[in-house]
Amino acid sequence: MANSIEACIFDLDGVIVDTAKFHFLAWRRLANELGFDFTEAQNEKLKGVSRIQSLELILQWGGISLDEPAKMALAEQKNDWYRDYILQMEPGDVLEGVEGFLAELKRNGIKIGLGSASKNAETILQRVGLTEVFEVVVDGNRHTKSKPDPEVFLTAAAALGVAPEHAIVFEDAEKGVDAALNGGFYAVGVGSPEVLGHAHFVIPGFAGVHLETILDRIYLITSE
Numbered sequence: 771m772a773n774s775i776e777a778c779i780f781d782l783d784g785v786i787v788d789t790a791k792f793h794f795l796a797w798r799r800l801a802n803e804l805g806f807d808f809t810e811a812q813n814e815k816l817k818g819v820s821r822i823q824s825l826e827l828i829l830q831w832g833g834i835s836l837d838e839p840a841k842m843a844l845a846e847q848k849n850d851w852y853r854d855y856i857l858q859m860e861p862g863d864v865l866e867g868v869e870g871f872l873a874e875l876k877r878n879g880i881k882i883g884l885g886s887a888s889k890n891a892e893t894i895l896q897r898v899g900l901t902e903v904f905e906v907v908v909d910g911n912r913h914t915k916s917k918p919d920p921e922v923f924l925t926a927a928a929a930l931g932v933a934p935e936h937a938i939v940f941e942d943a944e945k946g947v948d949a950a951l952n953g954g955f956y957a958v959g960v961g962s963p964e965v966l967g968h969a970h971f972v973i974p975g976f977a978g979v980h981l982e983t984i985l986d987r988i989y990l991i992t993s994e
C-alpha cells in the first residue's frame with residue numbers, strides 16, 4: 771500500500787546531481803587519448819556501473835586489452851579528471867526540485883537513504899551540502915556487488931530499518947532500476963522512459979514533483 775511507504779532511497783549520479791555528464795566527459799577524454807570514441811548510447815551502459823567495470827567496457831569497445839596495473843592507472847587517471855569537475859561543485863548544483871522533494875520527505879517522516887556505486891559519493895554530498903540529509907549512505911566503498919544486484923539498496927533499507935516493499939528507489943540507470951526491482955522495491959526511473967522502461971514509472975526529474983504525486987502513482991500500481 772502506498773500509504774505504507776516508509777523510506778525513499780536515491781541513487782546519486784544523475785538523480786541528485788548531474789554528475790553523469792562529468793563521468794561521460796572524463797571517460798570520453800580517456801577513450802580519445804587511447805585513439806577511439808564512444809557514443810552517448812554506449813554511455814548509458816556505464817551508468818550505475820563501477821569505475822573498473824566501466825573501464826573494462828570502454829576498453830572492449832576500443833578493442834584494447836591491457837594488464838591489471840595498466841588498467842588501474844587508467845582508472846585513476848579518469849578519476850583525477852572526474853574529481854577536477856566534482857571539486858568545483860556547490861550547493862546550487864543539486865538538480866532542480868530535489869531539495870524541495872527531500873524536505874517534503876522529512877516533513878512527512880519518510881526516511882531518506884542513498885545507494886550509489888560511486889566511491890566519490892561523500893565528496894559530492896559535502897560539496898553540495900547534502901551530507902546531513904541522508905540518514906544512511908551506502909556507496910562504492912561500502913558494497914561489493916554491482917547493480918543490477920540489489921545489494922546496495924538492500925543494505926541501505928536494512929540500515930534504515932525498512933523492508934523493501936515499503937521503500938521506493940529513484941534511479942537514472944537501467945541497471946539501477948533492475949537492481950531495485952530485483953530487491954523487491956518500488957522503482958521510479960528518473961530520466962527517459964525509452965531507457966528506463968522496466969521501472970514502475972518514470973519521471974523526467976524532480977522539478978514540480980511532490981510526494982503526493984509519487985504516492986498516488988504507487989497507489990495505482992498496488993491497486994491494479
Ligand code: BG6
Binds near residue numbers: 824
Ligand atoms: C555510478 C555512476 O553512480 O558510480 C557510474 O553511475 C560510475 O557511471 C560509478 O562509474 C562509480 O563512480 P566513481 O565515482 O566511484 O568512479
Ligand code: MG
Binds near residue numbers: 781784943
Ligand atoms: Mg545514476
